[in-house]
Amino acid sequence: MEPTTRDELLDAAASYAETVPIEVDLSAVDWECSERATRRAGACIYHRGTDLVTIRLTWDAYRAFGWEEFTGTIRHELVHAWEFQRYGESGHGSRFAEKARKLDAPRHCRSFADARLRLVCSSCDWEARRYRASEAVKRPARRRCGACGSRYRVEHGESGRRWRTHAGYLVARRRLGSEW
Template identity: 50%
Template sequence: MTDGEEYTLEDEIVARARIHARDVVDENGLAVDLTALEWDVSARARRRAGACRWHADRGVATIVLARRAYERYEWPAFAGIVRHELVHAWEFQQFGESGHGDRFREQAAALEAPRYCEAFTEPRYVLRCLTADCDWRAKRHRASKPVASPDQYRCGDCGGSYEVEHVESGRTWATAGGYGGAKAALGEDW
């Protein structure tokens, strides 16, 4: 920063994450090349607290952290997200791929990193199976195709029909027409 420039919340997030990453690598011997690691902050993310993207052509991993998650979590929980994404960076750098399988699970456990991160925002929509003995549910934050046209898709467990609930209003629909009607009825409250 030059004189007169102010630090932003994004600067704070990246600075704390970098310091924590350096400590994790130094203290645990995690073979992450920090010079081949980039950091970014997403102001839009609502569902994922973090992500790690691999740029194979450059041999660089980019860890993207969600600003909203940083604002909602206490530091120990957010530091767990940083460690989680560091495991992805390690896998990308060492193996060229990453997931949440056995290798990830083992390394995450060694770093006391969560395998999955808790949601930090409530979903905008909930999908629920209409079959009486099926408990399938899915949460969505955006009006994806399965939200807008539920009659074109099936339950993830039993294959039955499902309905969608707009969480804030409680309105439900099971067809594309129902989606359009709910959206029109809610207007600005959509």
């Protein structure tokens, strides 16, 4: 039976982790559920001083993916836990990729939410997606295109509003209000 609550998800993830053939000390792994994450399905946090690991799973990602796909996220985070416990660091490099392949875990978990904002270059095809109002979104005049160095504009996906300056951001934010 698939989990229907956050606590059930954490219990199911911890139980599932026991079946994954990876050398992780699960007694040193804590499981949490995130309510805030908007694009990450999971995260693995290493506590250097104690060598403990926290695997944080995102409830909205689980709801978007379903249990079967979400087990890939759990395996992915276990690879991070393995790297942290064994090497004291983790990333998505070749060591990670090899271990993930052996476990049929995705090297990168797909996003479960659409980006609210886009940065779009005025001169080339470069664009970047943003989920929150980062500095690049709030103050686009201070930044340049990642490919050609030209200025870019910011677009709010749902409303279609666009701006190139901090003042434009403030106007868009005020006019959109709760629709932001």
